[in-house]
Amino acid sequence: MPIDIARIQLRRMRMRLKHPFGTSFGTLQNKEFFIIEAIDSAGETGYGESVAFSAPWYTEETVETNLHIMRDFLIPLLKNNPVNHPDELSRLFAPIRRNNMAKAALEGAVWDLYAKQQNVSLAAALGGTRSRVEVGVSIGIQPTINELLEKIAAYVEEGYKRIKLKIKPGQDIDMLKAVRNAFPDIALMADANSAYTLEDIQHLKQLDALQLLMIEQPLAHNDIIDHAKLQQSITTPICLDESIHALSDVEKAHRLGSCQIINVKSGRVGGLTAARRIHDYCLENNMPVWCGGMLESGIGRAHNIALASLPQFILPGDISGSDRYWDKDIIDPEIVVQDGYVAVPDKPGIGVTVDQQALEAFTKSIKSYHL
Numbered sequence: 001m002p003i004d005i006a007r008i009q010l011r012r013m014r015m016r017l018k019h020p021f022g023t024s025f026g027t028l029q030n031k032e033f034f035i036i037e038a039i040d041s042a043g044e045t046g047y048g049e050s051v052a053f054s055a056p057w058y059t060e061e062t063v064e065t066n067l068h069i070m071r072d073f074l075i076p077l078l079k080n081n082p083v084n085h086p087d088e089l090s091r092l093f094a095p096i097r098r099n100n101m102a103k104a105a106l107e108g109a110v111w112d113l114y115a116k117q118q119n120v121s122l123a124a125a126l127g128g129t130r131s132r133v134e135v136g137v138s139i140g141i142q143p144t145i146n147e148l149l150e151k152i153a154a155y156v157e158e159g160y161k162r163i164k165l166k167i168k169p170g171q172d173i174d175m176l177k178a179v180r181n182a183f184p185d186i187a188l189m190a191d192a193n194s195a196y197t198l199e200d201i202q203h204l205k206q207l208d209a210l211q212l213l214m215i216e217q218p219l220a221h222n223d224i225i226d227h228a229k230l231q232q233s234i235t236t237p238i239c240l241d242e243s244i245h246a247l248s249d250v251e252k253a254h255r256l257g258s259c260q261i262i263n264v265k266s267g268r269v270g271g272l273t274a275a276r277r278i279h280d281y282c283l284e285n286n287m288p289v290w291c292g293g294m295l296e297s298g299i300g301r302a303h304n305i306a307l308a309s310l311p312q313f314i315l316p317g318d319i320s321g322s323d324r325y326w327d328k329d330i331i332d333p334e335i336v337v338q339d340g341y342v343a344v345p346d347k348p349g350i351g352v353t354v355d356q357q358a359l360e361a362f363t364k365s366i367k368s369y370h371l
């Protein structure tokens, strides 16, 4: 039986992060994105979230391209091709090249609606096995090392299981050494967001003395070959983020030895079904995975929690509490971290209650499409 979807609503949202988030490619504070509502004939609503930013610095997608692709291609495909299960969407959307964040946003809303109609949690619908997931925190580049050390101390105090630091040339080895000296025992890692090249091999070798869990995406966003060369030269495990858009990328990286760990983001790989396929491959091949983040609202965060409940998510995810990002989230109760864990909701679908007043307050415009 086809999934009952009567209409799709695209809400253009604008929320302001509590603190600016600095990376090797720039600083972000205002976040625009879409909340996708898939509404059935009984009025039940499934929610999805688009994760592209306003500018194409992380991948080529943006808020505007997400709108274009959803409105002009994906929603018409859905309208003309009823599906029986959300897993069918990845094939339905396959004729549209890439644009993975647009696909994932719409697919996420259909997954949530489907799980609610089946009266099961999204985590259970995906095959999740955990009742809580381990979480870490990703800290943007700070103006001074002292400010960074204070932030880390506060997050460690809050219970976060792993600290990830953004690095870039000029703000890397010395900074990490200072952190390692101040916190000899914490699980620590660095994320370069593609800020280095193979010319930096000697420089990056200095990481090996710092007992990092991993270095995330040191080299180019579109590279798999050079990462293999770098991984042969350093003992710190490499984790790929930007280079992974599909299971085929994971297979290539695995075969070439480009990384030892995969950061999975459903937005980057085109949805939860694709993310689960990558998970299954990594489980079979003994490759640890963890759930990345895109500074999501509570809705996108709830999808990430469901995904991270799958068995091979054996490293803490970038799934921090709502209060690490927002003064006011759009779900109530908000996501909270307790002893370094976030609970996996067992209520139907994403299992969080959308705060309709907050949702309205951050909505800039709404577009509705009948299926």
Ligand code: OSB
Pocket (backbone or CB within 6 Å): 058, 137, 138, 191, 193, 241, 292, 293, 294, 295, 296, 318, 319, 320
């Ligand atoms: O590289 O993982 C990344 C945020 C925006 C874009 C890319 C990345 C990140 C993060 C933050 O590291 C993850 C989060 O806390 O949501």
Ligand code: MG
Pocket (backbone or CB within 6 Å): 191, 193, 216, 217, 241, 242, 263
């Ligand atoms: Mg990253």
